[in-house]
Amino acid sequence: MTTLPTPAAAPASSGGPIALAGRFGDIVLGLLRRREVQLIVAILGLFAICSALHPQFGVPSNIAFILADSVTIMLVSVGQTIVVLGRGIDLSVSPILGIAAVSIGFPATASHLNIWLALLIALVIGVGLGIGNGVLVSVIGIPPIIATLATLTIYGGVQFIICGGYSVINVPAVYTNFGIATLLPGIPWLIVIGIGIVVLAYLFLTRTVTGRSVYAVGNNAEAAFRAGIPVRRILFTTYVICGLLAGLAGFIYLCQIGSATSTSGSDGNTNLYSIAAALIGGTTLIGGRGGPIGSALGAVFLSEALQAMISFRVNELWDPAGVGVLILIAVVADRQGSPVRHVLRRPFRQPAEVAK
Amino acid sequence: MPLLLVRNKGLRSQGPAATRGHPDRASGGDVDRRPRVGTPRVGTRYEGRSLTKSFDGATVLSQVDITFAPGEVHSVVGENGAGKSTLLKIMAGIYQPDSGQLVLGEERVGGLSPRSAQQLGVYLVPQEPALMQSLSVTENLFVGILRRGRLHFNVDWRSMKQEASAYLDRVGLDVDPEVRAEELSIAQQQLVECARALVHRCTVIYFDEPTSPLTAKEAGTLFEVMKNLRADGYTLGFISHRLDEVLAISDRVTVLRDGKRVSTALRSEVEGPSLVKAMVGRELTGRERVRPPFDATGRKEMLAVEDLTSEPSFAGVSFSVREGEVLGLAGLVGSGRTEIAETIFGLRPSDRGTVRLEGRRLEHRSPRACIDAGLVYLPEDRARHGIFADVEVERNVTAGVIPHLARYGPLVKPVAERDLAKQATDRTGVRMASLDTLIKALSGGNQQRAMLSRWLLAAPKVAIFDEPTRGVDVGAKDDIYHLVAQLAEGGLACVFISSELSELAITCDRVIAMYEGHVVGELSGAEVTDANLGSLIVGAHTI
Incomplete structure (x- = not known):
C-alpha cells in the first residue's frame, strides 16, 4: 500500500481541487506545500520502503551511520545555502574542507595536537579562506561563480602543497572516538552538532539584522541598497560564514574518516553534494528563497539515498548520477521556481504591459 | 525556406537603389x-x-x-x-x-x-x-x-x-x-x-x-x-x-x-x-484638490537643493520644500526628474551643488545616510528598485529599518517586528491575506502601499515620491493622493514626481517643471493646472 512519497508527488496531490473537510484539511495541505515537510515525508517514506525490503536497513547502527554521514554535507550545505540566498555560489567549499582537514591532521598524528585547539585551527582556516572569497566577490566585484572557481583551484593547489605528497593516516583515537560517539543508540553526537548549527543558522537568517538582510540582497540587490542595506558587507559575511562552516566540516571529516589526503573534500564531491542538498531543500540558485532547515533535511535525504544504494548493492560509481536525478526531481517539483513551468508558460508574444 | x-x-x-521609387504593383482583387x-x-x-x-x-x-x-x-x-x-x-x-x-x-x-x-x-x-x-x-x-x-x-x-x-x-x-x-x-x-x-x-x-x-x-x-x-x-x-x-x-x-x-x-x-x-485639455473631471491651500508662514525649510548638477541628465537645479508642503516635480520621461531624485538620495554622483536637510548639508550621500538623516525616496520602478518579490510583506515593510528593530541580544524580537509592520500596513491600508503573504502576490496598488509603509516606519522628515501611482489601479491612486495629503498635514515635506499632470494639480501646493534637464518654470497655488503644466513640460516656451 505504500506509495513512494517523492517531493514531486506532494505538490501534485495538494494542487488539485480536492475538497478536504474543514480547517484540518487546509492545515495539512498548507504543511504539505512546505518543502521541509515534503522532505520529512520523503525521508520517512524512503526509510520505510528500504527497511521493508532490506532487513539490515532499519537497525539503529545503520540509522546512526546515515545521520552521522550526513553531517559533513549538512554543514557545508548550510554554509552554501547562506551564500546562495545572497544570490552567490561558493565552488571552493571542497578544498576549504580539505585544507582544514589536512592542516590539523598532520600535527594531530605527528604531535597529538589537542582536539579543541585543532577545532579552533580548522575554524580559523575556514574563516580565512572564506574572507578570501568574500574579498574577491564583494570588494573587487568578481562574479561569484568565477571568483570561487578560481579559488577552487587555488585552494585545491594549496591543499596539495600542504600535503607535499603525504597523507594523514592513523589519526589519534581521541579524534576518531569523537567521530563515532553516540548520545543514544542511533543518535550520534555529530548529528547533535549538526542540528545545533542548523538552529543557529536558522536564527541567524531569520532573526539577526545581517541574516535578514541576506534574503533582501539575494532577492533584489538594487532594492536592498536603496532600502539602506549595506549590500557588500552582507555578501562578504555570507562567504565568511560559508568558509567557517566548511572549516568545521573539515574537522568533522577528519574525526569521522580518520584520515585525510590531498584530495579530501574534492574526491567526495563536496561541492556537488552541498549544492544538491540546498536545491533539494528548496533553496533556489537565483537567491532570496529557501533556508537552512530544508538544506539540512536535503543532506539527510541524500545520505539516506546513497546508503540505500549501497544496501541494494548499486555500484558506488552510480552515486553522482543518482544525486543528479534527485536534483532534477527536486527542481521540477519546485512549483514556483520550476524552470520547466516557466518555459512552458512563457508567452510567445511580449507580455502585455501597461502602455506608457 | x-x-x-x-x-x-x-x-x-x-540592391538598395531598387527600393527607391519601386513601382506600385496593384494588388489582385481577392x-x-x-x-x-x-x-x-x-x-x-x-x-x-x-x-x-x-x-x-x-x-x-x-x-x-x-x-x-x-x-x-x-x-x-x-x-x-x-x-x-x-x-x-x-x-x-x-x-x-x-x-x-x-x-x-x-x-x-x-x-x-x-x-x-x-x-x-x-x-x-x-x-x-x-x-x-x-x-x-x-x-x-x-x-x-x-x-x-x-x-x-x-x-x-x-x-x-x-x-x-x-x-x-x-x-x-x-x-x-x-x-x-x-x-x-x-x-x-x-x-x-x-x-x-x-x-x-x-x-x-x-x-x-x-x-x-x-x-x-x-x-x-x-x-x-x-x-x-x-x-x-x-x-x-x-x-x-x-x-x-x-x-x-x-x-x-x-x-x-x-x-x-x-x-x-x-x-x-x-x-x-x-x-x-x-x-491636455480633457474635460474637467470635477476633481477637487485633495488638500487645502498651503500657508508657508512659520513653516521651516526642510529640504533645500541648490545648483545641483549631474551632467548630462540635468544642470543647475535649485528648489526647496517646507515642512508640510507638497512640491511637485513635473516633466516628461527623460527630462531629468528621476535623476534629480536619485542624485539627492546618493544613487548617482553630482558634479556640483548642495543638498541641505533642515539646514544641515548632506555630504557623501548614500541611501543609508539619507534614510538615517530623515530623507526617503520611493523609487519609480517598483519591481526593480523597490520590492523584494519573493519575500513576505512583513519583511518588505521592515527592510528599511532592520537595524533599528527591538532585539534580545543579537536576535530581533519577532512580536515587536510584527506589531510595527502591522501598524504601518494598517496606516496605508495594504489589503493582503496576511503579513506572511509574499509581496509579489499583491496587486500593484497594494505593493505600492507596502512600499509607502516601509518608508513611514523610517519616520522621515522629507519624502520623495517618484511616480507613486504608476501601475496602480484608480482606487489605489486616490488613496495614495489622500495619504500624501495626510502625511503633509502631519508635517512631512514631500516631493511628488509625476508624469500625470492632473494628479500634480490635485496634490501639489507648488510645482516646478523640468524640460531637458533644466527647470523651466514654477507654478504655485491656483496656477497649478493641467493646462499650465502641460505647456511647460512639452517645452512650449521653445516654440
Whole structure:
C-alpha cells in the first residue's frame, strides 16, 4: 500500500481541487506545500520502503551511520545555502574542507595536537579562506561563480602543497572516538552538532539584522541598497560564514574518516553534494528563497539515498548520477521556481504591459 | 525556406537603389488575409480602423481610426497613457488589437506578429535601439535573413557587407559594417535600426519616441534621414513628446487623449498652443484638490537643493520644500526628474551643488545616510528598485529599518517586528491575506502601499515620491493622493514626481517643471493646472 512519497508527488496531490473537510484539511495541505515537510515525508517514506525490503536497513547502527554521514554535507550545505540566498555560489567549499582537514591532521598524528585547539585551527582556516572569497566577490566585484572557481583551484593547489605528497593516516583515537560517539543508540553526537548549527543558522537568517538582510540582497540587490542595506558587507559575511562552516566540516571529516589526503573534500564531491542538498531543500540558485532547515533535511535525504544504494548493492560509481536525478526531481517539483513551468508558460508574444 | 531564398535572390540583384521609387504593383482583387512574404513596396497606405485594446480590463485604446499615407510623416501626440505607443505597437504587429482592422494597401491583414509585419513591410524603430550588442552591424542588419552562399549552408558575408555599406550610406551613417553594435553611440544604433528596416525592405516605418535618448544634434540627423525617406515615398509614423520636433517634421498630426482620437489635422492647420490644448485639455473631471491651500508662514525649510548638477541628465537645479508642503516635480520621461531624485538620495554622483536637510548639508550621500538623516525616496520602478518579490510583506515593510528593530541580544524580537509592520500596513491600508503573504502576490496598488509603509516606519522628515501611482489601479491612486495629503498635514515635506499632470494639480501646493534637464518654470497655488503644466513640460516656451 505504500506509495513512494517523492517531493514531486506532494505538490501534485495538494494542487488539485480536492475538497478536504474543514480547517484540518487546509492545515495539512498548507504543511504539505512546505518543502521541509515534503522532505520529512520523503525521508520517512524512503526509510520505510528500504527497511521493508532490506532487513539490515532499519537497525539503529545503520540509522546512526546515515545521520552521522550526513553531517559533513549538512554543514557545508548550510554554509552554501547562506551564500546562495545572497544570490552567490561558493565552488571552493571542497578544498576549504580539505585544507582544514589536512592542516590539523598532520600535527594531530605527528604531535597529538589537542582536539579543541585543532577545532579552533580548522575554524580559523575556514574563516580565512572564506574572507578570501568574500574579498574577491564583494570588494573587487568578481562574479561569484568565477571568483570561487578560481579559488577552487587555488585552494585545491594549496591543499596539495600542504600535503607535499603525504597523507594523514592513523589519526589519534581521541579524534576518531569523537567521530563515532553516540548520545543514544542511533543518535550520534555529530548529528547533535549538526542540528545545533542548523538552529543557529536558522536564527541567524531569520532573526539577526545581517541574516535578514541576506534574503533582501539575494532577492533584489538594487532594492536592498536603496532600502539602506549595506549590500557588500552582507555578501562578504555570507562567504565568511560559508568558509567557517566548511572549516568545521573539515574537522568533522577528519574525526569521522580518520584520515585525510590531498584530495579530501574534492574526491567526495563536496561541492556537488552541498549544492544538491540546498536545491533539494528548496533553496533556489537565483537567491532570496529557501533556508537552512530544508538544506539540512536535503543532506539527510541524500545520505539516506546513497546508503540505500549501497544496501541494494548499486555500484558506488552510480552515486553522482543518482544525486543528479534527485536534483532534477527536486527542481521540477519546485512549483514556483520550476524552470520547466516557466518555459512552458512563457508567452510567445511580449507580455502585455501597461502602455506608457 | 524556399520562399526566403527566392526573396533573398531578388534582393541581391536589385540592391538598395531598387527600393527607391519601386513601382506600385496593384494588388489582385481577392483578399488574402495571410501575411505574404516578399511583397512590400514603396508607396503603401496603411490604415487602422476602429482599433481597440485593453490591458487587464483598462481600456488603453478605444475605436481609433488612423491612416498613414505614403510620402508623409504622420505624428501621433498625446500625454503619457494616451495610447500612442500602444497604437504603433498594434500597427507593427507587436500587440494584437482586441477589435478593429488593419488594412495595408487594399488588403486586410490580421493576426500579425512582429515577424509577419516585417515581411509585409512594416517596421517599428523602438525608443531604445534593440540591437544585438556583440554582433557586427552587418549581422544586425541581416538578422533573420542571412544571405546564403554558393554552398547553400554557408553565409555569404561578402555580398552582405557590400550591401550593408550601401544601406548605411543611405541613412547617413559612416561606420564600418564590421564593427560590433556596442561600439556605436545610441544615436548611431538608432540609425542602424532605420537601416535594418530598409534591409528588410520595409516601406512603412514607425518611430516610437526615437529622439528621447538623443541630443538635439543627433535628432537632427535622424530627421534628415526621415525627410529623405519621405521624399522617396515611404510611409512614416512618428511619436514624440517634444512638440517642437513634431511641428518641425510632421505633415499630419493626430492627437490622442485617454485612448481616443481627438483630432487629425494637416501640419499647416495646427499650431503649438492648440495642440497642447488638445492634448491636455480633457474635460474637467470635477476633481477637487485633495488638500487645502498651503500657508508657508512659520513653516521651516526642510529640504533645500541648490545648483545641483549631474551632467548630462540635468544642470543647475535649485528648489526647496517646507515642512508640510507638497512640491511637485513635473516633466516628461527623460527630462531629468528621476535623476534629480536619485542624485539627492546618493544613487548617482553630482558634479556640483548642495543638498541641505533642515539646514544641515548632506555630504557623501548614500541611501543609508539619507534614510538615517530623515530623507526617503520611493523609487519609480517598483519591481526593480523597490520590492523584494519573493519575500513576505512583513519583511518588505521592515527592510528599511532592520537595524533599528527591538532585539534580545543579537536576535530581533519577532512580536515587536510584527506589531510595527502591522501598524504601518494598517496606516496605508495594504489589503493582503496576511503579513506572511509574499509581496509579489499583491496587486500593484497594494505593493505600492507596502512600499509607502516601509518608508513611514523610517519616520522621515522629507519624502520623495517618484511616480507613486504608476501601475496602480484608480482606487489605489486616490488613496495614495489622500495619504500624501495626510502625511503633509502631519508635517512631512514631500516631493511628488509625476508624469500625470492632473494628479500634480490635485496634490501639489507648488510645482516646478523640468524640460531637458533644466527647470523651466514654477507654478504655485491656483496656477497649478493641467493646462499650465502641460505647456511647460512639452517645452512650449521653445516654440
